Amino acid sequence: MTTLLSARDLHAALELRDLSDPADGPHAMQLLLEELLTALTGAWPCTLELQRRRPLVSVEDNYDRLGYAAEDVTRDARYSRYAAETVMLRSHTSAGVPPALRALAATATATATAGADVLLALPGLCHRRDGIDRLHVGTPHQVDLWRIRSGPATGPLDEDDLQQMVELLVGVVLPGALWRTQPARHPYTRSGRQVDVHTARGWVELAECGLAAEHVLAGAGLDPGRWSGLALGLGLDRALMLRKGIDDIRLLRSAEPRIAAQLCDLRPWRPVSSQPPVRRDLSVVVDTPVDDELLGDTVRAALGPAADDLESVHVVTSTGWADLPPAARDRLGLRPDQVNVLLRLVLRPLSGTLTDRRANELRDEVYAAVHRGRHREWAAR
Template identity: 80%
Template sequence: MTTLLSPRDLEVALELRDLSDPAGGPHAMQPLLDDVLAALTSTWSCSLDVQRRRPLVSVEDNYDRLGYAAADVTRDARYSRYAAETVMLRSHTTAGVPPALRALARTAAVEADVDVLLALPGVCYRRDSIDRLHVGTPHQVDLWRITTTGSAGRRLDADDLEQMVELVVGAVLPGARWRTSPAQHPYTASGLQVDVCTASGWVELAECGLAAEHVLAGAGLAPDRYTGLALGMGLDRALMVRKGIPDIRVLRSTEPRIAAQLLDLRPWRPVSSQPSVRRDLSIVADAPVDAELLGDAVRTALGPAVEDLEAVTVVSSTGYADLPDAARRRLGLRQDQVNVLLRLVLRPLSGTLTDQRANELRDQVYAAVHRGPHGEWATR
């Protein structure tokens, strides 16, 4: 039985603002995406079809029709968020590609030639680690150029893919050096990872490849007549690279001095940095320990205060057999449990965090993740 989201968790997820969508108000992510789309369509002289699909998708579209194997670990409820046995919150915007291609196949049935850029931006939902570059609800965009061999005169190939990468990188970070390395995706052939050189080193920007024939065929587009390029990019990471933003939490901040800088693509001007506050928690957890699930539980426990959370790290995990008897008794540890040292790093984006408030947040997290009979509280 797949672990399902609670009605409240689902409600919270669906209420989350999509920063790439102008319908929710202006945000710097929108002109960045516009620049990318303009660079591609003006060079290729192709049509553009921007689709903003609902976050709830079928498991078939999210995994099966893209070529994921039934046993792939990414399907596990530790990493994916299921609303029902056959419905989930999309784990990537690529989940919108199969229905977009099916719709294109219906249109193509009455048109001689096709040359279109499908753009599918939106929020994705994962159970992910927590640090300054990662969040459980990242923004992505899938960019798929689909053509008939008649309209392009030939099949799209590795040279076309390289041009696509060059155009995307040039729009996100003009003048930046970039490199590619081989990468595997079940829905592409000749897959690549794209890295860009930034002031802090090489950073992954996107992944891409030639559209896999099985994905086209499954949507009703015959591979001998249709050909395609596929690129997926994290919009949060792209915007952080473009503006020089060091912390992903900044992108959703409502603090006026920060929010005012998130309306354009001008370089980031640091707002006064607050010192970090560290709290180490010795907890009892059920084995095996999963850092992603713990991170998800921490987010849920903190609620709106999650904005003050910079990172969660599993420092150590010690099993029953490796602990002395005194420690087992003190913790009330069962043989199927482990003692985890969990480190919280709290750093508010604005204002200050008092020791009292840090301890309150620490206790909120402790209450949510500790599975032992005895408690160790900071505020009680």
């Protein structure tokens, strides 16, 4: 039996603002997306189809029709958010690709299209388990960009076309940046690559791409002998942060006037004075295996809106039962199937101040949510 989202959690997820959608209000993310689409359609003789699909998708479209194996760990309810046995909140915008390709196949069949060149753009909000730090969030924005072409006269899209696509993309997001690609495997592409750009902090992943896999095209009703494609997925949050020089992903949703005013354009970020970080280290007992993504998700759920005050949650050390002296095991109430984790919280509100008492209250809320030992130690009680 798949663990399902509660009605409250599902409602909260569906009500979350999609920063990439003008219907939810203006945001710089939309301007960046527009520049990306303009660059691609300006360089290619293709028709743009921008589709905004609902975040509730079939498990088949999110996984099966893209080629994910039945035993793939990403399907586990620890990482995916299921609304029903066969319906989930999409974990990536690639979930919109199979229905978009099916619609393209139906149109091509109905009109007996001899040749077609289409750029499918599928932006939106995704839902997944993720750690808590300056670059990651459990509800990231993505866009899938698939160029699909048919017709024997032009020949199939190939790796040279993919290289041009990456060049155009990097040129928009971070003009003049040094970039590289590394081999990467995706179930829905062949010749897959990861795209990294070089920043002041080192190499940062920007996108994943490859040639559209034949089984994905064929599964949608597009004959791989006549149709070919380029497939690229881009994290819009990361792209916008790189473009503007923002170093904390929480800023993208901030309602603080000095911050929100800068998220209506693509001009370079002007730092807003913030509070100094407050650190709290927690010694907790957790079940194995230890997973940053699951811990991060548990912490978000426990804190609710107050999770916005967390800059990061990081596992410093993890010590198993066999590596602890008996006295420490007894003190912690540790079982052989558990580990003692030193968990570091860094608290820094984007607006307002954080008192020691409030920091301790947040620390205790996190502690109560993640600690699985018999004995408890509170800071604010």
